[in-house]
Amino acid sequence: MENSTSPIVLVNADADAVFEQVFKSHFKRLHAYACTIVKDEDTAEEVVQNIFCKLWEKKEQLQSLQSVSAYLYRAVYNESLNYLKHEKVKASYQSFAVKSMSEADENAGKGRIVELEERVAQAMSELPEQCRTIFHMSRFEDMKYREIADKMGLSIKTVENQMGKALKLMRIKLADFLPILWVILLNM
Secondary structure (H helix, E strand, O other): OOOOOOOOOOOOOOOOHHHHHHHHHHHHHHHHHHHHHHOOOHHHHHHHHHHHHHHHHHHHHHHHOOOOOHHHHHHHHHHHHHHHHHHHHHHHHHHHHHHHHHHHHHHHHHHHHHHHHHHHHHHHHHHHHHHHHHHHHHHOOOHHHHHHHHHHOOOOOHHHHHHHHHHHHHHHHHHHHHHHHHHHHHHO
16 A cells, blocks of 8 residues: 555556555545635546546656655646636636627617618608608607597598508518517517
């Protein structure tokens, strides 16, 4: 059995057994140590397993190691810090990506709204005058059909017919904008 302060000797006929002994005698304490740094048991387990994989890969270079325990704790410490730095970089990138995408979406949305406003103005200009006036009063001045009828000296039935005609023509002219119109109307 190996003392944790004696040099590590993994390059011999019984390297597997020595490595297994080092793993069994240090894993739990290294895992607990990594947990105090990374604050997550699964991540801590991954950190410690990575260290043991690296230890196995470097077994030929580790013959002169004076303290297995000191080496392993330092390696876990460094691996844990590298993990935390990597997570911080990932979080920064994700924040940047989300901000960039929302700005791009916002700019695209503003462009679509400007285009929609232009298309609405164009479609309204193509409506017959009385139809356009009734539509404008109803949709942009929030007037009720009764108020429009009284103001224009028309029957309510005429206002309803003109609004039906206006809505039908606007739907045709703005068909490709219906999805964005629904979003705008739902958010009002």
